Each structure stands twice: as structure tokens, then as C-alpha cells.
Amino acid sequence: MIIVMEKHAADERVERVVAELIGRGFDVHRSTGADQTVLGVVGDVASIDQREFELFDGVQEVFRVSEPYKLSSRTFKREKTIVTARGVPIGGHEVIIMAGPCTIESEEQLLVTARGVAKAGARVLRGGAYKPRSSPYAFQGMGVEGLKLLRAAGDEVDMATVSEVMEISQIEGMLPYVDILQVGARNMQNFNLLSALGQIRKPILLKRGMSATIQEWLLAAEYIMAGGNYEVILCERGIRTFETATRNTLDISAIPVIEKLSHLPIIADPSHASGRRDKVVPLARAIVAAGADGVLIEVHHDPEKAVCDGPQSLYPAQFARLMDELRIIVPAVGRSM
Ligand code: PEP
Ligand code: MN
Secondary structure (H helix, E strand, O other): OEEEEOOOOOHHHHHHHHHHHHHOOOEEEEEEOOOOEEEEEEOOHHHOOHHHHHOOOOEEEEEOOOOOOOOOEOOOOOOOOOEEEOOEEEOOOEOEEEEEOOEOOOHHHHHHHHHHHHHHOOOEEEOEOOOOOOOOOOOOOOOHHHHHHHHHHHHHHOOEEEEEOOOHHHHHHHOOOOOEEEEOHHHOOOHHHHHHHHOOOOOEEEEOOOOOOHHHHHHHHHHHHHOOOOOEEEEEOOEOOOOOOOOOEOOOOHHHHHHHHEOOOEEEOHHHHHOOHHHHHHHHHHHHHOOOOEEEEEEOOOHHHOOOOHHHOEOHHHHHHHHHHHHHHHHHOOOEO
């Protein structure tokens, strides 16, 4: 952390800041110019609320030069993390496609959809059993009965499974059926849930909150990793902006930004980002071209009848065509599929 003192700040003001920092156990490196002093602070600066020092008399500016997150940062670990879910490596050379319905509705719906996406080359089957619906009157999910169907469908088509966990009490009951637990955008800052997920040893797919900065998102990952669960996959799913033409705005730049800041795998979800199936296909192409480690896509065997997110769900045939296109883009960016 760097503290820039005001020009011609009195010596005693500089000394007060220095004394406070030393008193808190930090090393202070001073650089004194003709009319201005700059202090370099070394130590566990993540514990400092920089506003405290901004309010000291004589301080002009305080800024951080190191990230407040550690375990998730590239500075801490240079080489990329590969998260393996039921033998599927996420974050390696291969781009992994995850697909399936928004929510599990029935055995038939799940099996027909699973067979379609598996045939097209998807490796992870998605399906929500606990749904964070914006309205309390909307379908809330099938619960454990749905998870059993998910496991059976995943086993039949040889795919790993991913499903959303909404609260701590659901974790235990989900473990036999899912290979990746998803934390939804609405729960990205549910810190108690994140800490509880840090205690298990199973991959977590952490979606970006719809109004979360990249730093807040990485700090959410840090909550999980601080508990010793290092298998975190980040998922960009669109953020809220002033734009209303799409459900959210896909922050495509988050992909190369995360790639630089963190060693964790980064994937993106064009379905929740756009909210419309005609926009899902071009966004999926862009996600892969931007260097993501995977794509999470909603597919439904009969989207007109879907109980949740039908308009953004691809038809299986449309998904298969998209996969053919991705097989052209992926090698162009130096990856395999
Ligand atoms: C989902 O994946 O079905 C979902 C609810 O996503 P998000 O948390 O990104 O809205
Ligand atoms: Mn959905």
C-alpha cells in the first residue's frame, strides 16, 4: 500500500501516520522528495481499511499496489489451476462445454436433453433442483428428487453434473448426486454459504454477482479457498448495466482480466447474460474466442414448454450446430475441444 502525503505536509503529520503503521506491525519505507513524502507500507495490508489512513491529517491519497485476495491470485500461484470433476478437467488445454436445462422438470425432459447435449459433445450436465426464482410464486425446483434424476441422466450419458446450492442445509444432501456445486449470482456474497463450501472437498462453480466487481468476485472465491477447498471455477454470467436490450450485459472483458489476475478456471454463461436464445449463439462464440476455459449453456428438449428460462434455452439441434462452430473457433485460439 502506498500513502502519498500532501505537499509540504508538516513532519509531525508524517510521523503520526508512520507511528500508527509501525504500531500495527507494518514496515514503512519512506521516500522523501523536495516537497513531498511518499510512504510504502509492507505487511498484511489486506487487513487495512484504506479510508482510515485517507482521513489522517496531511494525507493526500492512499492506494493499494497488491490485491486484497491471496489464494485466488496469480501472484500467489503462477500456474493455472485445473479443477477435475468426475474426470473432466476444467482449466486445462481443453475447452469444456456444460449444458442442460435451467431446471430439472421430469425424467423425460432431463434424459432427452442430456442425450442431445452429450451427443453434441458437452461434458458436464447442468440442471437446477433448488431454484433462486425472482418471484416466490414461480416454480422453486424439484429438490433431491430432481438431483436423483440428474445423477441418473449424467451416469447414462457419461457426463459430470452441476447443480445450484442455495443454502448450507442443502450441501450434505447434494453431495451424492452432483460433481460440481454451483453458487448462483444471487448468492455470490452469501459469506456463510461460501465458508461452508470451503469445508467440503468438491468443485464449486462460483457465478459472478450481477452487481459485483471482479475484485468482490475474487474475494468471494477467497472465502471458499480460505477453508481449504481450492477447487473453484469462476463463471461470468452478465452484469446489470443501464442497457435493457438484453437480460444482463455479458462482461466479456472479465475473461482476459480474470486470466491475468487469477489462476482459477474462468468460464462464462451466455444464456443468463443475454436472456434470449438468438443472442446465446453469438455470445458463446465470443466467450470461447476471448479465451474462456468453458461455456455454460441452457438447453431444453422443448423450450416452449420449459417451466423456467425457456426463451433463453437452445433447442438441441441449435446447440449441436453451435458445437460445430465452436470446434472451428477453439483451435484458432490455441485450445482443443
Ligand atoms: C442458473 O444457472 O440457472 C441461474 C439461476 O443462474 P444465475 O445465478 O447466474 O442467475
Ligand atoms: Mn436459468
